[in-house]
Amino acid sequence: MQPPKSMQASAPPRELSRLAALLRYEILDTPDETAFDDFTELASYICETPIALISLVDDHRQWFKSRLGLDVSETARELSFCTHTIEGQGIFEVNDARRDQRFRDNPLVTGDPHIRFYAGAPLTTPDGYNLGTLCVIDRQPRQLSKAQRGALMRLSRQIMRLFEERLQAHRYAEQAALQQALLNSAASAMLVTTADGTISGVNPTAERLFGFTEAMLVGQPLTTALFPLDALSRRASILSNELGEPIAPDFAVLTAPLLEGRREMREWRLRHRNGGSVPVLLNVSAIHDERELLRGYIVSAYDLAHQEHLQLRLQQIAAQVPGMLFQFCWRPDGKSSFPYLSEGVEDIYGLSAAEMAPTIAPIYERIHPDDREHVLASIRHAASTLTPWQFEHRIDHPRKGRIWVEARATPMRQPDGSVLWHGLVTDITERKGEQIELDKQQEMNRRLLEALSEAVVACDADCNLTLFNNTARRWHGLDAQQIAPEQWPHAYHLFHADGVTPMTMDEVPLIRALRGERIRNLEMTIVLHGTPRYVLANADPMYASNGQENGAVVVLHDITERKQVEILQRDFVSTVSHELRTPLTSITASLGLICGQVMGEVPEHLQELLDIAHQNSKRLSALIDDLLDIDKLYAGKMRFELQVQPLRPLLEQALRSNQGYAENCGVSIELRDCPAVAINVDPMRLEQVMSNLLSNAAKFSPPGETIELWAERPDTQKVRVKVLDKGPGVAEAFHARIFSKFAQADSSDTRQQGGTGLGLAISKELIEHMGGQIGFDSTPGEGACFWFELPCHPLDEAQQ
Incomplete structure (x- = not known):
C-alpha cells in the first residue's frame, strides 16, 4: 500500500516513510483484539488512570486499536496529544493541560473527554519509526x-x-495458503514426507493419480505404500555400485542421490489402488527451514500415462499420413540422428526405423547421386537461417525404382546448439509426372499463342497483365507492363473504331471482361506511330475451378485490310451515288410527267412500259438515297437535331405517314398502348426508322391482317416501341445478319416484295446514334416483332 496522494504531495520524506511503515503492519481499521485490550487495562491499572489507549496516527487522524474508558474510535490528528508523542523520543507527559499553552484551548480539553493529564509512550518499529502511542489519560492533573x-x-x-x-503470523499464513494453493493446483502429483519418508500430505492430483485418498496415505511410509519392492531392490543395487556404499531398498533409494549433490528425474511404475501400475516421472526435493535443518521432502510425480497415450495416438495418426513423419536432430559436432520416425519410412526409402535411427547415411545413399549435394546444401542453409525447409528430389527405391519425393521440415534451435527438425516426406511421383506433362502442354500452348496471327492479352483479377503474345507485342509496340489500368489506353495506343477518339479505362475490352461482360466483335483501333490498325475485340472473364473469377482474356483480330476495302467500296458507292442522283432525278421526274399524261395522251401499248420504267426509277432513287444515308452515317456526317418530345404524338404521326402504304398492301395499322413518357430524339430520323419498320411489316403481312404498334416500359429508365406483323417470320439462318447492309432473305416470296436491303441497317445506325438499341423476336411461320429501346423520363404536366 502507498500513502495517500495528498499526503505525498505535502509531507516531508521522513513522514512519508513513517506512514509507509504504518501501512506495512496492516493493522489500521482492524477489529478489536483481546491481546491488545489486555495491554490497555494493564497500563490503566499501573498508571492509575481511568483512560488508556493504543493509538495509531496516520496522515489525518489518530485511530484507537484498543481503548479503555473512551467511546470514540478515532479523533482528528490536529487535535491529538499523540502527534506530539510520535514527533519526539521517549515518554511525552502533560501534567495539566489547562495550564499548558499548547493544549488549553484544545476541544478535547475544553470539552469531552475533558483531558487534564496525558502521558504517552511511542510505539517504535525496529527501524526507528513511531507508528503511534500507548497513552494514559486522566481528567485530574x-x-x-x-x-x-x-x-x-x-x-x-x-x-x-x-x-x-x-x-x-499474517506472512506465514499467506505463505502457507500460497503453498497449499500451489500444491492443490499442481498438474503433477505432489506428496510431502517427513525426513524419514513418512507421508504427511498429498495434493488432489496425487489422490486422482493413485486412487488413494489423503487419509489412506498420510502416516504411511512412501516407499511401502506406493513402490514395488522389486523395483526398489534393483535401483538400490545400481546405486550401491555407483556410490560405493550399501543402499537399503527403501526411502534411501530416493534420497541417496540428493546426499551426493545430485538431483535426478527417473521413471517409475508406482502402485495404483486398483492393483495396477501408474507410469510416472519422479523428482525428489529436500525441504529445509530457515536454519537449514532438514524438515522433510517433496516428491513430485508427473503422469506419463497421458504421454504414453499421446505417443500411441501419434503413432496411429502417423500411420494414416501418406508419407513419413520424422524428427531429425543435427548436432554441432556434425553427428545426426532421428529421435522419431513413423512407419512410412519403409514406403518412402525402403528402410526400417532401426536402420535409420542412428544416422542419416542410409537415407543419403538412397538419394539420386545428382541430387545429393543440392539436398545437403539446402539443409545447411535452412539450419543456419532457421527457416522452413522444402525440397523436391529423387529417391532410388529398392522396390519401386526411381521416385520423386517432397521433403518439408521446420528447424528449431536447441539449448545445446543442435537443430531439431520436425518434418514430413511424401511420395510425389504421380504429381511430378502430371506436372511434367502439364509443363509440356503449357509449352505447347505458349508456342501456339506465339504463332497466332491474332493478338492475345490476359490479366489476373488484380489487373496485372499476365499474357502478351508475340502478335500483341508487335501491334502495341511493347510487352506487358506492370502499370495501372488507367494508363493502359495511352500506353497501348487504344482508340475507338474511328481511330481518333481515345478509349477510357472503362471502355477497354479487357477491363469490361474483368467486370463480368462478354465482348463480341467490338471494333477498335490501335494507332502506333500514326498508323491505325483496325481490330475486332472478343473478350471474356476467366474463372477458377471453384467458380471464382480470376482474370480476363481478350483476342484481337486484324480487320485493317477489310476496313480498307470497305472504305474503297464506300467511296466508290458514294461517288457513283452522287453522280447518278442528278440524272436519275431528271429521268424519274420526266417519266412521272409522261405517265401522268401531262405531255399528252400516251399510246396504250407504251403505257405499261412507261409505268414499269417509272417504278424502277423510283426504286433506284430510293436505293441511292439509302446509300447516301449509309455513307453519311459511317462517315459521321449525318446531322442529328435532338429534341425532347412526347412519344405518343411521334407514333401517331408515323402511323398516319404509313397508313396509305399499308392500305396499298391490303393491311391496316393499329396503335395500342403508349406510356406517358418523353424521349430525346431527332423526330425526322425517328420517323425514318418507324417508316422502315412499318413498311416492312406491311410488305410481309398477308392481306387483311392488322399490324400492331405499341410501347411499353421494361424499367423506369427506358421505353420499348414494338411493331408486330403477321408474316412468315425471320428464318433462323438469317437472324445473325438481318441488320447488315444489303441483307435480304433469299426466299422468292421475299424478293418479290422488293427493297434495297439497307432499311434495317440504317435503322440500327439511327437508333444507336440516338442512344438506343434495336432488335427483334421471331419464330418462323408465326410473324416477327421488331422493337427498339430509347432512354425516357415521365412527362411533366406542361408536356401532357
Missing part, C-alpha cells in the same frame, strides 16, 4: 512516578512486539 514511566515504556515495547508477531 497529576504526574507519573518513575516506576510508572518505566512500566509504560516496557508495555509499549511489548505492544510493538505483538505487532511484529501479528505481522509475521
